[in-house]
Amino acid sequence: MSQQKIVLLFIAVVVFGSILYTFVGGGEQTEQYIERIEKERERxxxxxxxxxxxxxxxxQKRELDQLDFYPVDPGFLVKARIEPIEIKKMIEVPLTDGSVEKYLRHSFAxxxxxxxxxxxxLLQAAKEADKRNFFLAFADATSGEETYGGGRFLNLxxxxxxxITIDFNLAYxxxxxxxxxxxxxIPPRENILEVPIRAGEKNYTK
Incomplete structure (x- = not known):
């Protein structure tokens, strides 16, 4: 390998490392980020x-020794742009027992x-006082196999x-x-992904 190629490779590695350092937790180092996620999982x-x-x-409490998670992967920490829905409206989101809860159909990430x-x-609870808080329920290609069939949640x-930042490592x-x-x-149809999201909590087994 020529000296010029070695220099270019070194620059690329430095740039990537700088991007990762900046992106993970806004300057948080990867090790610190992983430690923070592990502490949240312990909590x-x-x-x-x-x-x-x-x-x-x-x-169940007596039998519970640990929860099952995917390894922490900074690649599942993403920055999303918010695309507002022009006409926002309250919708009735069905629950697993057949009842419904009202949420504002707010925007897309x-x-x-x-x-x-x-x-x-992105949904917003009808009684949410802080208009910067959102609720995300999603299912993906792992649902029903590696993860819970009814989908997983994120508070954003x-x-x-x-x-808005979405950290799938915190999916619960x-x-x-x-x-x-x-x-x-139940996750809305817009949030049923065909791709696998192998991050966050796995299915609970007794």
């Missing part, structure tokens, strides 16, 4: 095992993942005038994945 585990509001039964452009519908917050199971007595929103 989630402790909530399910010990909290009185946990959807788990007492027998548009981003690239593995070279494909994806679009996800708008962090730019026309942008709805309560009904642990206990069928709970009613959970």
């Amino acid at each position: 989630q585990f402790k909530y399910l095992k010990y909290n009185q509001e946990s959807p788990l039964t007492e027998a 548009v981003f690239e993942l593995d070279g494909r452009e994806l679009r996800l519908l 917050r708008q962090d730019g005038q026309r942008s 199971n709805p309560y009904c994945a642990y206990n069928p007595d709970y009613a959970c929103p």
